Amino acid sequence: MTKLNVRFDGGKVEAEVADSLLKKSWGLSRRSEGKMLFVFSGESRPAIDMMLVSQPLHLYFLDADRVVADSYRAEPWGVDPRTWRLYRPCVDSKFLLESFEDLDLREGDKLSFDL
Numbered sequence: 001m002t003k004l005n006v007r008f009d010g011g012k013v014e015a016e017v018a019d020s021l022l023k024k025s026w027g028l029s030r031r032s033e034g035k036m037l038f039v040f041s042g043e044s045r046p047a048i049d050m051m052l053v054s055q056p057l058h059l060y061f062l063d064a065d066r067v068v069a070d071s072y073r074a075e076p077w078g079v080d081p082r083t084w085r086l087y088r089p090c091v092d093s094k095f096l097l098e099s100f101e102d103l104d105l106r107e108g109d110k111l112s113f114d115l
Contacts, residue, residue: 006037006097006113008105015097017115028098029053035099039115043092050076050085060097060105061089068109069093073102 002017015035018024028036029052040046043064050057053076061070070089077084097103097111105111 004037004113004115006035006111008103008109008111010104013099013101013103015099015113027053028057028100031100033100035097035101037113038096038098040094040096043094045088045090045092046096047086047088048074048096048098050074050087053077055100058099058102059087060099060103060111061091061093062095062097062111063091064094066095066111066113068105068107068111070107071105 003014004017006013006015013035015037018036018038024038028034032054048059057074059072059074060068063069069091072087074087
């Protein structure tokens with residue numbers, strides 16, 4: 001499991017890298033803590049679901065320059081299908097940082113990490 005430090009104004013966190021199809025498919029599902037950085041092959045608007053996630057996640061979509069372009073507090077799916085939602089950034093994104101913890105990141109914040 002590859003991990004890296006993600007740095008931003010106000011702190012840094014350690015995140016697991018989702019660099020394979022399997023890791024991207026599971027994300028932080030079936031966990032109760034952690035952070036994961038998704039690396040997409042190009043810029044796109046990926047749809048993120050909350051199936052098998054037990055508590056809310058904070059989703060930070062980053063552009064190719066590693067700037068926060070969009071963010072959500074994503075709610076887990078319940079038994080009622082009307083609660084099922086896909087979270088998609090408003091603009092193309094190259095990276096996604098998922099965290100159970102609110103990192104207090106806002107649109108325009110610049111992150112740095114070494115891949």
